[in-house]
Amino acid sequence: MNTENREQDEASRINMRLLKWVAILLPILFLAILDVVRHTLFSKYLHTIPGFVGIHAMIALAIVVFSYSIFGFIGRLQRRIIDQNRQLSALNEIAKAAAAKIRLEELLDTSLDQVLSRLSADAGLICILDLEKEEHSAVCYRGFSPEMVRRLQRAKLVDTPIALAVVRTGQPVVWEHVLEDPRVAEQARREGMRSGITAPLRSEDQVNGLLAIASRTERHFSSTDREFLEGIGGQLGMAIRNATLYQQSQLQNRELGALLAVGKVVTSSFDLDELLRASLDTVMEITSADASEIWLMEGAEELMLQCHRGAHGEAFLGQTRFRVGQGIPGIVAQNLEPILVKDIASDSRFLRQELIKAGFHTFCALPLSYHSKLVGVLAVAAFKANAINGPRELRLLEGIGEWLALAIENAYLYQQVQDQAVLQERERIAREMHDGMGQLLGYINTQAIAVKKLLSNQHLSEAREELTKMEDITRDLYADVREGILGLRIASRRKDGLVPALRDYLDHYMEMAGIQVELKVSSEATGSNLAPSVEIQLMRILQEALTNVRKHSKATVAVVTLDRSDNEFSVSIADNGQGFDLTRLPPIGWPRFGLQTMRERAEAVSGRFSIDTSPGQGTRVHVRIPLTHEINRSQKS
Numbered sequence: 001m002n003t004e005n006r007e008q009d010e011a012s013r014i015n016m017r018l019l020k021w022v023a024i025l026l027p028i029l030f031l032a033i034l035d036v037v038r039h040t041l042f043s044k045y046l047h048t049i050p051g052f053v054g055i056h057a058m059i060a061l062a063i064v065v066f067s068y069s070i071f072g073f074i075g076r077l078q079r080r081i082i083d084q085n086r087q088l089s090a091l092n093e094i095a096k097a098a099a100a101k102i103r104l105e106e107l108l109d110t111s112l113d114q115v116l117s118r119l120s121a122d123a124g125l126i127c128i129l130d131l132e133k134e135e136h137s138a139v140c141y142r143g144f145s146p147e148m149v150r151r152l153q154r155a156k157l158v159d160t161p162i163a164l165a166v167v168r169t170g171q172p173v174v175w176e177h178v179l180e181d182p183r184v185a186e187q188a189r190r191e192g193m194r195s196g197i198t199a200p201l202r203s204e205d206q207v208n209g210l211l212a213i214a215s216r217t218e219r220h221f222s223s224t225d226r227e228f229l230e231g232i233g234g235q236l237g238m239a240i241r242n243a244t245l246y247q248q249s250q251l252q253n254r255e256l257g258a259l260l261a262v263g264k265v266v267t268s269s270f271d272l273d274e275l276l277r278a279s280l281d282t283v284m285e286i287t288s289a290d291a292s293e294i295w296l297m298e299g300a301e302e303l304m305l306q307c308h309r310g311a312h313g314e315a316f317l318g319q320t321r322f323r324v325g326q327g328i329p330g331i332v333a334q335n336l337e338p339i340l341v342k343d344i345a346s347d348s349r350f351l352r353q354e355l356i357k358a359g360f361h362t363f364c365a366l367p368l369s370y371h372s373k374l375v376g377v378l379a380v381a382a383f384k385a386n387a388i389n390g391p392r393e394l395r396l397l398e399g400i401g402e403w404l405a406l407a408i409e410n411a412y413l414y415q416q417v418q419d420q421a422v423l424q425e426r427e428r429i430a431r432e433m434h435d436g437m438g439q440l441l442g443y444i445n446t447q448a449i450a451v452k453k454l455l456s457n458q459h460l461s462e463a464r465e466e467l468t469k470m471e472d473i474t475r476d477l478y479a480d481v482r483e484g485i486l487g488l489r490i491a492s493r494r495k496d497g498l499v500p501a502l503r504d505y506l507d508h509y510m511e512m513a514g515i516q517v518e519l520k521v522s523s524e525a526t527g528s529n530l531a532p533s534v535e536i537q538l539m540r541i542l543q544e545a546l547t548n549v550r551k552h553s554k555a556t557v558a559v560v561t562l563d564r565s566d567n568e569f570s571v572s573i574a575d576n577g578q579g580f581d582l583t584r585l586p587p588i589g590w591p592r593f594g595l596q597t598m599r600e601r602a603e604a605v606s607g608r609f610s611i612d613t614s615p616g617q618g619t620r621v622h623v624r625i626p627l628t629h630e631i632n633r634s635q636k637s
Helices: 002-040 049-099 104-119 146-152 161-169 185-191 223-268 272-286 327-335 353-357 391-456 460-492 498-513 532-553 592-604 628-636
Strands: 123-130 135-142 173-175 195-203 206-215 291-297 302-310 321-323 339-341 362-370 373-382 516-521 557-564 568-575 608-613 619-626
Touching (some): 002 049, 104 223, 146 185, 161 195, 272 291, 272 302, 498 516, 532 592
Parallel strands (some): 516 557
Antiparallel strands (some): 195 206
16 A cells, blocks of 8 residues: 555656646647747738737637636645545544553444445445454444344355455455446445445455445546555544454453452362352352253262352253263263354254243353262353354363362362361260260269179178279269360360460460460460361360370379471470370270370371380370471462
8 A cells, every 4th residue: 555655646746847837838839830820821911900819719718628628627635635535534533542442343343334434335334353263243334224134144255246355355346337236236226336446454464354335326446546445445444443442351350350269269178069059159150051050970970060150040950960971961061072052942852941941041061070080060051142152262171170170179189188187086985985984974873883782781881982083083084074074165166276265265274274284385485377177186185185184193283385497396294193104004994095196196197106104103195297297288278
């Protein structure tokens, strides 16, 4: 286009130079010819009145013709300059509109109005191309019927020859005698158009749109008109490209935000139902789906509907189980490939008639796999037939599915760990009850039988003595039960960390046991952020050790110390009691079982357990926990 402009500017300069010399030389030449003719052919009439009048009439006529020719040429140049100025003004208005960063639709509307006004055309439209699908769609129009514009929505380029020619050549296509052009004759006849021009909207040598102008009368589109439309095409092509890039960046940001939102949801909770509901709500927000659901594997051959969100829940809950290979969810589970159906009513694989009756048209299902293991199926449904359209939205759903599969597997593993922890804790509590409370209750039961016999034999003093022993044992048993309940309650309320929970426990313990306990916490240990499993086991070890102090040590004072070095966290419980001989432990009961329980709890969190005691020297229990637990937890958070 720049080359054409330079050629036309050069032609204009040549015309102006030619006009200047014609205006100078033509009168001289005319006068010279007139003088020759007058002195040769009309010499005998020069001095007569008719000759005088005739000669001057010829001069006047020549002047008039010459003046009209010159001013006509000047008028054409002036009109051309005016047209060019008007077109430049239109280009300037469009450039200002583009610089104002208004919406693309508004810019195209404004531009189309400017073009129609400057070219005095009767109709026009602007289409945007989808080169990936080789389609074009009208985004704004004037003067054409809505029916024609509807036919242009998502129209294939191969079905519109003029549009295809413009896209391939990158040059305007003029149809001045439209009724003679078989490519558009029928359509133009319906619209009443006789002439037109279609110009490309280009950016960086790529056509991304079309501008079509039409007139109800036959007209000639000059090179200036073409230049004007090409200039408009460059402006709008750049605007379309910028808008497309902006939309793509916004869409990418939205997708990344969606994946981050889903990632935040699936890592915020290990409760399976809660994270599935939150995840599906996020899916509904970021896709064009009207309903969503998750099916989870129930065994190896069956899927069960675990969660549904969105419209018409009763329709989705009409069938809550599919065998692998049955229905679209079952087929996805069998083949491990996504399925997208645009018209579920016409697809024989779709077996849920309730959804068809509810008005759904689009259904998309994709597998949820973690390390090649199928954990379930994610499905979305929409009322519109063109929903879930394009590979981008499918990729987004697949990305969400990867997060969900990971979250579901983590929830399963977490539940297994929780169940295992509960079983282990139940086993420990059962052993403690059997070796402690169970033995005491057995002893009380035996003594009760003995007391009954003593009373029946009238041995009242011996019966009274046995009842006193039973009273002491029952009091100790009651204290054990209270202490056990207190320990469980404190452990369940450890949200503020180990130290606050321990302080709370020690306050109740001193009141109940009558033993003074001093808590020493180093500054390094105060801010330690231990894993929950470590805090629970340390708390249970402390409770077990302090219970032994109350029951067996005959101590009056105990000291609990919490400290931390670079690579471990340590806890110690020391008392001033009677101690015991570590080399002479009984086969069952205290202290063997208590030591075994504390050692097992320490080893469960990769810790080391040690005890230092001797008869008459008190007892010191020491537990060291490596800080890898704390490091791992910080990295995860």
